[in-house]
Amino acid sequence: MKPISVILSALTLSMASSAVMADSVRLPHATSLPNVSPANSNLANRGAYIARTADCMACHREDYSGGVAIETPIGNIYSTNITPSTRYGIGNYTETDFKKALKKGRAPTHQLYPAMPYPSYHGINDADISALFAYFQTVPPVEAAPEKTTHLPFPLNIRTLMLAWNVINVPSTENRSGLTQTQQRGEYLVNNLEHCGTCHTPRNLTQGLDKDKYLSGAPLGKWYAPNITPDNDSGIGRWSEQDIVTYLRTGMLDKRVYAGGPMAEAVAHSTRYLTDGDLSAMAAYLKVVPIIKTDNHVIPVDTSRLPSPVSRSITYNLIEQKDYLAQVKSTTNTDSNNDRNSSKALYLAACASCHGVDGYAQPDARYPSIVGLSSIRRAKPDALINVIAYGAKGALNTVPKMPGFEKELSHAQIAGIANYVRVNFGGLPSSDVSAADVKRILK
Ligand code: HEC
Ligand code: HEC
Ligand code: HEC
Structure with missing residues (x-):
């Protein structure tokens, strides 16, 4: 059985915040909460903040109307409408109903599947539940x-089966001893x-958290946490x-x-709104x-091996960058007998128009620099191969998207680009990803 892969579907964000993408090292402040209003009580506004920390939007959509597919090994489970509509949402819930749904996975009429993360929410305190409810x-x-609702085949459709699962997998709230107050928070x-x-956290055999x-890290669909x-x-x-x-505030x-990937969504919907204290x-x-x-260690970056930007003006000036790319392309020998040159030519053809000849990209156009990233320096190249094959949809970076090259490039070509990127922009002394590795990773 494969571990549950909670893939949050493409939620298009309308709240592009330039503060998040500002290309400075200064730490931007918490983005102000779009869901707080002076017309609401302090309790409700505190609840708006808690809803951010608990990232309810990730699965229930920004307007909480539901219908987002959560992929699990037993099939897709769709989130529900949790707005106060009495007909379609949770308008008839009492605070006790709400607390039971969040902490025990028990809705008034049925048992919930743990695609709703009640095994984690189990430990939420009563004050925070009241604020969320308000x-x-x-x-x-x-x-x-919601447009789509959950239809699992028998016997998985018997929701009361979850009661037995809960006994094994919903932890009693145990807190570590010896933590400072800050660490406890x-x-x-x-x-x-x-x-x-x-x-x-990886899953155990029954799909609970191990x-x-x-x-310690777990696969997540086409990504790896x-x-x-x-x-x-x-x-x-x-x-x-x-x-x-800084990473939780800005995603980089x-x-x-x-x-x-999925982490960009967690930052975009949730962590960037948190207070510095939290x-x-x-x-x-x-x-x-x-x-x-x-075993998937990050190969430490040897900064002396990282490239220098070809020129600051070329990195920042789109026209100059375009001309420079054309010039480099025309002088790169694409002779396929020479591996290094052919993978450079492939990188130039497939990637450089966004990430730059030098990997420093085009900050103006909001394409990220890939120089030195840990995802290209891992012992296992899986994360890089997946990004090349499937692209990145960019929850933080709302304008451009990275396409996937699964169909355009052969396994050998993807391997060649990966090696080129790992050595030239990751600063690794060598990289020997093969076509067979790519095939295994993408299967
Ligand atoms: C990881 C995804 C995920 C997150 C995060 C999440 N939910 Fe859910 N939630 C679901 C799914 C999926 C269901 C439907 C489960 C089912 O049908 O068994 C659900 C169901 C519910 C229900 C039951 C509604 C009903 O009667 O059908 C409530 C209430 C609810 N969620 C509230 C919340 C709140 C409040 C938060 C934030 C504190 C939250 N959820 C965060 C996935 C999520
Ligand atoms: C929806 C799944 C998901 C959730 C929830 C999530 N992460 Fe992640 N996280 C990922 C994935 C996947 C990556 C890999 C990069 C990416 O997706 O962009 C990642 C990357 C990271 C990294 C970078 C690690 C590295 O070596 O590159 C850190 C640190 C991190 N997450 C911390 C957290 C913390 C702290 C939380 C809770 C506040 C959290 N994550 C919640 C999926 C998630
Ligand atoms: C059309 C522009 C475009 C092209 C072409 C492109 N990328 Fe990207 N790439 C992006 C964007 C945009 C992101 C950031 C996505 C986001 O913000 O979520 C990105 C992200 C990345 C990342 C970082 C992802 C991570 O989680 O670490 C890597 C590595 C990467 N690209 C490599 C490549 C390689 C190699 C190629 C060529 C095979 C390529 N890209 C082609 C636009 C592009």
Whole structure:
């Protein structure tokens, strides 16, 4: 059985925030919450913030009208309308009903599937539940059923089966002892509200979260949620707390990481709205979770091997960049007997118009630099191969999209580009991804 892959469907964002993409190292402040209004009570406005920390929008859509497919090994499970519509939504819920749905996965008339992350929300405290409930009363009702609803075959359609699953997989709320107050707040955010583990913790045989592999990385459809325990090689042990805060605020760290997949959505809908205090608390907690070493380590960046930008003016000036690309293309020998030249020619043809001849891209056009990224420096090239094959839809970067090259490029060509990128922009001494590796990864 494959672990549950919670793939959040393409939610187009209308709230492009230039602060997030500003190409400066200064840390932007929390983006102001679009769902807070002075007309609402303080309790409801606090609930609006908690809804962000719990990322309800990721699965229920921005207007909470539902209908988003959550892919699981047993089939697609669709989220429901959670606006206060009495006919289509949760308008008839009492606060107790709401609490039971969130914490126990029990809706008034039926048992929910754990695609709704109640095993994580189980630990949400009563004050936060009350605030969330108050907030959901202020959401504009959507008077329509979601376009798609869940239809699982027998016996999976017997929702009461989940009761047995819950006994095994819904943890009793246990908090680590010996944590500072800040770390405790971080623990609550990471485990319960933000439910980071639903993506970053591998699943056990029954599809519950495998506690012994807490936050050590898990496959997620065509992506992989990396190890975020403080292991120095395979996890984020080398990141400072400030690095973690900056990443959760902006989705990127210059020449190190760029969130282009499901994490970009978590940042776009949720973490970028959090207060500095809450982000710091999560960072402080992530520094003290048990270290787990996994085999997909990040090859440390040797900064001296990273390329220098061909020229600042070329990187920033689109016309100059276009001319420069044409010039380099015309002088690159595409003789296929020479592997290095043919993969350079492929990179120039397929990638350079967006990521630049030098990998530094076109910040003006909001294409990201790929120089030094951890995704191209992993021992396993899977993340890079997947991005080349399937593209990146860009929840943070709302304008351009990266196309997938699955159909255009052969496995050998994808391998060639991956090797070229890993060595020339990742600074690796060598890279030997083969066509067979690409075939295995994309199967
Ligand atoms: C990872 C995806 C995900 C997230 C995040 C999520 N939900 Fe859900 N939720 C679902 C799915 C899927 C269902 C439907 C489950 C089913 O049909 O068994 C659901 C069902 C519900 C229901 C039951 C509604 C009904 O009567 O059918 C409520 C209430 C609810 N969610 C509220 C919330 C709130 C509030 C949040 C944020 C605190 C939230 N959800 C976050 C996926 C999610
Ligand atoms: C919807 C699934 C999902 C959720 C929820 C999620 N992540 Fe991620 N995360 C990913 C994926 C996938 C990546 C890989 C990059 C990407 O998708 O853009 C990632 C990347 C990261 C990275 C970068 C690690 C590296 O070495 O490159 C960190 C740090 C991180 N996540 C922390 C968190 C924290 C903290 C939370 C909770 C606040 C969280 N994530 C919630 C899926 C998720
Ligand atoms: C049409 C423009 C375009 C082309 C062509 C393109 N990309 Fe991208 N690429 C993007 C954008 C935009 C993003 C960022 C997506 C986002 O913000 O979520 C990106 C992201 C990336 C990332 C970072 C993703 C991560 O999670 O680390 C890598 C690596 C990458 N591209 C490599 C390539 C390679 C290699 C090629 C050629 C095979 C290529 N790109 C072709 C636009 C492009």
